[in-house]
Amino acid sequence: MPALPSWLTTPLWDQFTALIPARPVVDPTHPLGCHRRRISDRTVFDKLIQVLRFGCSHEAIADTTCSASTIRNRRDEWIKAGLFAALKRIALDAYDRIVGLILDQIAVDGCITKAPGGGQCAGPSPVDRRKQGMKRSLMVEGHGIPLGRVLAGANRHDSPLLAPTLDKLDDLGPLPADITVHLDSGYDSGKTRTELAGRHLHGQIAHKGEKAPIQASQRWRVERTNAWHNAFNRLQRCYERREVVIDAFFDLADAILTVRSLIRPAWTLYRWDSRPARRP
Template identity: 75%
Template sequence: MPALPSWLTEPLWDQFATLLPVRPVYDPAHPLGCHRRRVSDRIVFDKLLQVLRFGCSYQAIADSTCSATTIRGRRDEWIRLGAFAQLREIVLNAYDRIVGLVLEQIAIDGSITKAAGGGEAAGRSPVDRGKRGMKRSAMTDGYGIPLDRVLAGANCHDSPLLAPTLDLLNDLGPLPDDITVHLDAGHDSAKTRSVLDERGLRGQIAHKGEKAPLQATQRWHVERTHAWQNAFHRLARCYKRRLHVINAFFDLADAVITVRSLIRRAWTTHRWNNRPIRRP
C-alpha cells in the first residue's frame, strides 16, 4: 500500500537520488566475488515513507524485498550523509524560487506529542498525566511552510525555546528588513520582547487573559502546519530515542509538506509532464 501518491513521491525521489553516492550492485570486497544483490535505495526510501506516514515499526513494514535491518542501516547511512537535511533545504529553495516564501510574516508555536520511547527529546508531559512527551517549537512562513524546528522535552516551556528557534532564521539566507513574528500568549513576557528586539524583529504577541477571537492574527498558519506534521504518525507518536533520527524524520516530513504545497499552488500557474490531472 503506497504511503503517498506517485505525483508526490516521484519528484521527492528524483531529487533525493541525486544526493546519494553511486554504489555497486554487488559488494566488491566479498571474498568469493559474489554476494546477494544490494537492496535498491528506492525500495528503502519507499519503506521509510511508509514508516513515517503510518507510524509502524520496521519489522512490520519489512518483507521479502527489504529487511528491517537494511532499513535501519540505510537510514543511518543517509543521516550521516546529511541527505534528509539537504532534501529539505533543496525543496525549500525550490518553493521559494517558484512560489516565494512569505518571510515578512513568521509564526512560531509549540506542540506537544507523545514520546513513548523516551530518549534525548523526551520529558514529563504536563498534558498527558506525566507520561513522556516531546515538544517541538516550530517556525513557519506566512503561508505555513515549515522552515525549521527545535525539539525538547514536553516539560520545557515555550519561552526558552524562542531564542534558539529564531536563530534558525540565519540559515535561510537574505531576509526582509521588516519581519513580524506571530506568537501566542505563552510568549507574553518582557523576556520575549527583549529577545525580539535583540534580533531587530517585530512581535505580534497575544495577550494573556484576553479571548483569542479578539486578537486573531496569522498565527493559525503554524497551527495548521502542526496538524500537517501530526498526520505523519511517526511524528505524532515518536518511539525514537536519538535526536538526530527524530530530526531526520521531521526533515523528510517537512519536505513532503513543502512539495505538496508547491504542487498545489503551482497547479493553476505552471504546466509539467507529470502534472496531476486534478488539483491535489
C-alpha cells in the same frame, strides 16, 4: 494502499536519488568474489515513507523485499551523509523560486506529542499525567511552510525555546528588513520582547487573559502546520530515542509538506507539457 500518492513521491524520489552517492550493487572487495545484491535504494526509501506516515515499527513494515535491519542501516547511512536535510533544503529553495516564501511574516509555536519510548528529546508531559512526551518549537513563514524546529522534552516551556528556534533564520540567507513574528500568549513576557528587540524583529504577541478571537492573528498557520505534522503518525507518537533520527524524519516530513504545497499553487500559476489532466 500507498502511503503517499505517486504525484508526490515521484518528484521526491527523483531529487533524493540524485543526492545518493553511487555505490556498486555487489561488493567488489568480497573475499570470495560474490555477495548478496544490495537492496534497492528506492525500496528502502518507500519503506521509510511508510514508517513515517503510518507510524509502524521497522519490523512491522519489513517483508521479503527488505529487512528491518536494512531499513535502519540505510536510514543511518543517509542521515550521516546529510541527505534528509539536503532534501528539505532543496524543496524549500524550489518553493522560494517558484511560489515565493513570505519571510516578513513568521509564526512560532510549540506542540506537545507523545514519546512512549523516552530518549534524548523526551520529558514528563504536563498534559498527559507526566508520561514521556516531546515538544517541538516550530517556525513557519507566511504560507505555513516549515522553516525549522527545535526539539525538547515536553516539560520545557515555549518561551525559552524561542531563541534557538529563531536562530534557524540564519540558514535562510538574505532576510527582509522588517519581519513580524506572531506568537501566542505563552510568549507574553518582557524576556520575549527583549529577545525580539535584540534581533530587530517585531512581535505580535497575544496578551494573557484576552480571548483568542479578539486578538486572532496569523498564528493559525503554524497551528495548521503542526496538525500536518501530526498526520504523520511517526511524529505524532514518536518511538525514536535518538535526536538525529527524529530530526531526519522531520526533515523528510518537511520536504513532503513543502513539495505538496508547491505542486498545488504551481498548478494554477504555471503550465507544463507533462501536467496531469486532473488537479491533485
